[in-house]
Amino acid sequence: MNPFAAQFFSELDATALAQKGLFYLCATICLLAAAGVVASRNVIHMAVSLLFTLLGVAGLYFLLNAEFLAAVQLVIYAGGTLILIIFGVMLTSKSPLSQFQPRRWEVIVGGVTAGVLLVGIWLALKSSLPELMRTPGVTAPATGPQYPVRDLGQALLGDYLLPFELASVLLLVVMIGAAYLAKGRRRVEDAPPA
């Protein structure tokens, strides 16, 4: 390596640069894919765009040293929820190329919800962003906990056991409801024709 290049590289803060580059990469993927979700008319195309949005968000979690959260994101959203969405579309749609045509009122309701959310996020960011910008260690604590998974498990099954269990009760209710609906349908079909 020639001395000028050596000096150039030694003066650059490689870690910060790499982090910044990766952040912008992930953020770009996220935003483009999210735009794809909104702009697309085909439900499967939306699901694929959503997959890339989720991958981008998982990448952002990785950059924040929250690798467990990134893996959870992939398992639950990319591996579970998205598959179920596509599964539902496959079972109900007539053709792979069928288009999604929202009605006027659906567009209005969606737009209003998105607008309210945007304003809410904006207000929240506006109050907390200056403080966040002033804190030097926004990216990742270098000397953080060695075993974040362990701490997460302790928190979920220790300090926050009640909310955790309440959420699981909610899921149980949903599951019982789904089982009931599925069973009711079958009983009607199995009945002998009158």
Add this chain to the structure above:
Amino acid sequence: MSMATLAAVSPQSTPTLFHLIVGQPPTVWQSLLLSVILLAVVFIPLVLMIAMFCIWWERKVAGHIQSRIGPNRVGPIGLLQSLADGIKLLSKEDLAPRDSDKFLFRLAPYVAFTPAFAAFLALPFAPLLVFEPRLNSGVFWILAILSVEIMGIILAGWASNNKWAIYGAMREACQMVSYEIPLGIAIIIGVMSAGTLNLVQLGHLQSGGLHTWIIFRNPFVSGAFLVYFIASLASNKRAPFDLPESESELVAGYHTEYSGMRFAFFFFAEYAGMFVVGGIQAALFLGGWNDPFGLMGYYFHRFASDPQAHVSGMILLNLFGFGIFTSKCLAIIFLQMWLRWTLPRPRIDQVLYTCIKVLLPAAGLLLIGASLWELFIPERDGLPWVTYQPFTLAGWEGAHGALITQTMLALLGLSFIGLIMFWAMLAISGGSKVKKRLTEAAPIP
């Protein structure tokens, strides 16, 4: 497992191979460059070579199980057959059906292949031969990234706009929803016994000989390994659970419409996925890179105490570890092939029944049993060779129950493997007689 014992083998406290060879830790630029070179020059060829070798091996195994010879024309014993097939596939026309969803059709092979490749980055081939040793939730990361692979397969089937392909994709989705839960629970049981999700630390924990391997820690973990193995057959789309591509009913299932290199990508994804799943089994249950006698662990800690004096020893040790880990993965892949060419294929509802009504309750029971075991039977805490000597009674104060269980289970496992090998030898010797009778016609009297 206490945090202090694990910290002794945390990636921050062990040197990297680069550090050993060059004599100083890499700068950020060097490690970035090194990663890129490793990805391009080591990992992509490694994945492709493993996939091509396994495809050749599968055809050879299938041939021998069916009393044929298998590929034997291209190269010595047909070894270059996959390469020839690859060249053929490269030169084929890249077709997309007229009524398919062109964009998704083209995208799907990459969505299927990339996760299988990315999972390789977490596999612990040897103590220092890991692309990212700092991945604290390595096991979970591999599971997560492999679940994205399913998406590519479903997309392929859907975008083809072909009845058989869509059937294949639907079956894949059904199957995935049912096998993922027992698979996850089985992994949790293994992780619970070890106390860490980091694949490198898992390897170090099992470095004290056969009886410290996690599969022999307690009977419930052994059961969990069985559950995981069956569920992983479904996750790899391997017979008897190869419903998404069942050739006899669905032409080729989800990849019916694919030709050329895109078809090859699905094959690479399948075989790379098999290797990765075998790698989880090897790393989590079967001792990772360790040999049954604990020599790897003993020499690693001896070399690691004074790394600068044992550079060549350390490199040799890692190469040995690589060999042991890869052979374990290949043994599991061989088992999968053996099952594929032996067992008939069940119907899709039977597959779902197996996963949800048999494997899931079994996994749940094993989880309860393993939790109770962890509560009531004191286990040997610490790292073999560092905090205790695995082969002497003295290091096991307070954990004699665990020692007896582990030894018994290890002996049981050894005799089981011996039995299978004896059976296979018997079958091979009997089979050659049958083959002789079939191929050499008796003289007409």
